[in-house]
Amino acid sequence: MAAVPAQALPVVNMEKVLLAAQIDPRRPDSALTPGAKDHVLAVEQALQAKGFLAAQYVDGHFGTTTTTAYTNLQKSFGWTGLDTNGIPGETSLKRLGEGRFTVTAIVSAGSRITHQGKTINTRTKAMLDEAETRLGRTLTITQGSYNVGGDPDSAGTHDGGGALDISVNGMDNATRTDVVRKLREVGFAAWLRTPSQGNWPYHIHAMAVSDPHQSPAAWHQSGDYYLGKNGLANRGPDDGPSVTKRTWEEVMAR
Structure with a gap:
């Protein structure tokens, strides 16, 4: 008799989980990120099975409780610092999913590099390059990452x-305004910052959405951007140009 094939494991799309992990904790309710529910559920079920998440929070909404559970998972690996930011990265997702799910649509921040004397990663550099190509000009970085x-x-x-x-x-x-628009078009949450908003000169602040190396503060800005906010502590309405919001991976797929 022919052997019965093993049942295929569920698939977790990392791009969708990452987006939900940024947006859902910033929502005023338990609404779901479109297209992410099944993928988040698989992650939450695995967190529950490992004792990090109570059953009542296994709902497809990657809210603050799920974020805390994911941070505790990362800490259980002996990790510290940015590696315990509560954002699902490739390594932690694959370890969580062993025997439970497989991970597709991997998002990698890449390696750290020096550009214009500032530290950024290769994903951010690729996004910046594309924005500069669309603008037809080189942009000057005044502060980088890490x-x-x-x-x-x-x-x-x-x-x-x-x-x-x-x-x-x-x-x-x-x-x-055009620079902010082009940065947004390639996957940055970007805003023009003015002296009236804080202790800084006029500049553009840009955050690469879905960068798995984000700090928690930056990850909150990415979520607020998707929810139509200005990325500041007052969580006011977005004051930048309107674009169709896409991650870098969605831009490359077009």
């Missing part, structure tokens, strides 16, 4: 990956 404690006014958003501050010196208002 800059722990480097600027207290940044409130920790540059402590991890995916974060950029960009100079607007010499740009008129229309050009500034």
Whole structure:
């Protein structure tokens, strides 16, 4: 008799889980990120099976309780720092899914590099390159990523990956807006920051959505961007140009 094939494991799409992990904790309710429910459920079921998440929170909503559970999973591996940011990365997802699910649509921040004298990662660099190509100009970085404690006014958003501050010196208002628009088009949550908003000069703040190396503060900004907020502590309405929101991976797939 022919052998009976083993039942295929469920598939967890990392892109969808990452997006939910950024947006859902910032929601005022338990609404679900479109297209992510089944993938988040598989992650939550695995967290429950390992004793990190109570059954009542296995609902497809990657909220604050699921985030805490995921952080505790990461800590159980002996990890520290950014590796315990509560954001599902490739290694932690695959370890969690052993025997339970397989992981597809992998999102990698890549390696750390130096660009314009600032530290960023290769995913962020690729996104910046594409934005510059669309703009037809080179942008000047004033603050990069992985800059722990480097600027207290940044409130920790540059402590991890995916974060950029960009100079607007010499740009008129229309050009500034166009730069923000192009950054958004390639997957950045980006805003023009003004002196009236904080202790900083005019500049553009950009956060690479779905960078798994984000700091928690930056990850909150990414979620707020998708919810139409300005990325500031006051969580006011978005004051930037309207675009169809896409991650870098969605941009590359088009």
